[in-house]
Amino acid sequence: MVNDIEPIDQIKGKKGDVNLYVPIGHYALSTNTNYPVNHSLNFSIYGLGSCIALVLFDDKNRVSAMSHILLPKVNIDKKILYPHKYANLSVKLLLDELIYHGALRENIKAIIVGGSKIFDFDNNIMGIDNITSVKEELKKLKIQIIKEDTGGSVGRNVIFDTKCFSLYVRLTSDPDFTRIY
Amino acid sequence: MKKNDNISEGVQLTPEQIDILKEIGNIGSGHAITALSELLNNEIDVSLTTAEIIPFWNVVELFDDPSIEVFGICSEIHLNSDLSIVQIFTKESIINLINLLNRENDLSIGNIRTSNDLDELSLSIITEIGNILSGHYANALADLLSIKIVPNVPTVALDTLSAMFNELIAKHAQISDYLVLIKTKLAVKEIKVNCIICFIPSLSILNNLFNILKIKYDMNL
Numbered sequence: 102m103v104n105d106i107e108p109i110d111q112i113k114g115k116k117g118d119v120n121l122y123v124p125i126g127h128y129a130l131s132t133n134t135n136y137p138v139n140h141s142l143n144f145s146i147y148g149l150g151s152c153i154a155l156v157l158f159d160d161k162n163r164v165s166a167m168s169h170i171l172l173p174k175v176n177i178d179k180k181i182l183y184p185h186k187y188a189n190l191s192v193k194l195l196l197d198e199l200i201y202h203g204a205l206r207e208n209i210k211a212i213i214v215g216g217s218k219i220f221d222f223d224n225n226i227m228g229i230d231n232i233t234s235v236k237e238e239l240k241k242l243k244i245q246i247i248k249e250d251t252g253g254s255v256g257r258n259v260i261f262d263t264k265c266f267s268l269y270v271r272l273t274s275d276p277d278f279t280r281i282y
Numbered sequence: 283m284k285k286n287d288n289i290s291e292g293v294q295l296t297p298e299q300i301d302i303l304k305e306i307g308n309i310g311s312g313h314a315i316t317a318l319s320e321l322l323n324n325e326i327d328v329s330l331t332t333a334e335i336i337p338f339w340n341v342v343e344l345f346d347d348p349s350i351e352v353f354g355i356c357s358e359i360h361l362n363s364d365l366s367i368v369q370i371f372t373k374e375s376i377i378n379l380i381n382l383l384n385r386e387n388d389l390s391i392g393n394i395r396t397s398n399d400l401d402e403l404s405l406s407i408i409t410e411i412g413n414i415l416s417g418h419y420a421n422a423l424a425d426l427l428s429i430k431i432v433p434n435v436p437t438v439a440l441d442t443l444s445a446m447f448n449e450l451i452a453k454h455a456q457i458s459d460y461l462v463l464i465k466t467k468l469a470v471k472e473i474k475v476n477c478i479i480c481f482i483p484s485l486s487i488l489n490n491l492f493n494i495l496k497i498k499y500d501m502n503l
Contacts, residue, residue: 124339124340125338125339125448125451126338126339126459127339147349147442147444148342148348148349148442148443148444148445148447148448149444149445149448150441150444150445150446150447150448150449151448151449151452152448152452169339171338171448171451171452171455172452172455172456176456177456177457182459183338183339183459186338186455217445218449219354219439219441219445219446219448219449220354220356220437220439220446220449221437221439222356222358222437225449227448227449227452227453228449254396255396255441256441256442256444256445256446256448257445273351273441273442273445274395274396
């Protein structure tokens with residue numbers, strides 16, 4: 102899947118951008134080549150509910166990526182324009198993308214955030230399904246989850262610092278961001 | 283699933299179809315607002331209904347500030363497929379409403395950080411307001427389309443609008459990259475209440491709707 106065709110679902114910042122907002126179904130990528138090593142760049146998602154923020158990174162080769170996942174699995178048979186919408190596609194694509202940009206597979210680690218249940222309907226298991234699906238897929242590909250902040254009933258805001266490979270989370274009900282990795 | 287194959291990413295609506303959706307939104311919200319104004323015994327200002335077709339990642343951009351905390355009251359309606367009616371109230375509005383309808387209570391905005399901080403009576407007042415609004419909205423739709431629509435008891439949440447919409451978008455975005463959102467803004471100036479009523483029909487509901495209204499509708503133009 103990773104080739105020279107420009108993907109439509111990659112969020113690219115302009116030179117000098119310090120913050121890239123990742124909308125649902127999209128992803129952002131930071132490598133040594135597209136940003137100088139000493140340049141700070143954050144990936145962020147505000148208002149994460151049942152969605153998942155998936156971060157994969159190789160801190161030795163300084164490659165990282167974040168995707169904003171909406172749904173657990175594809176259940177339709179047709180051309181998909183926004184594969185990062187689906188957990189089962191996003192994990193694999195993000196991994197391929199990282200390796201293509203110089204990450205070593207055995208160095209790649211994962212952080213997952215999100216999957217909360219905002220509306221308390223009995224049959225509302227969207228968040229849990231999303232978490233389960235991302236985890237299954239990571240397990241299948243033998244990627245270690247080094248940190249997770251998932252579930253609950255409150256929305257989250259997430260910032261990933263691609264310079265220090267650190268991750269900050271703020272619950273909607275909290276006043277400030279807390280570093281969780 | 284055969285029928286869904288050609289829905290794919292491209293749902294498009296003509297200006298005429300958008301107008302019809304607006305009109306449906308006007309009728310639905312009109313009924314809901316009449317009921318609310320009777321309950322509050324106050325005049326309600328209503329802005330025009332908008333109907334928009336929008337990519338799933340951009341839905342919350344239709345609102346002024348998706349990152350502030352609001353109250354959302356969500357009713358699910360199960361028909362042959364799903365449709366959702368959601369009412370969005372500012373935090374201040376809900377507190378004003380509760381204080382108006384239950385004079386023994388004096389809630390202040392600083393004490394409410396999650397929906398769990400509300401006492402049972404306040405919560406049931408909000409749920410009832412939601413019930414009235416979505417019930418009348420749904421009844422109007424049902425009359426218009428000669429079908430039976432019964433909304434379930436709504437659920438209340440306090441969070442950012444974008445977090446709230448994750449679940450709604452997820453429900454409708456499995457088969458399509460576009461959603462239809464019909465929304466009406468209303469305000470009760472005297473008691474400082476602001477609300478947006480949103481109606482999200484699924485694609486199959488849209489299809490039914492245009493069928494019943496005998497409007498030619500091609501899912502994939």
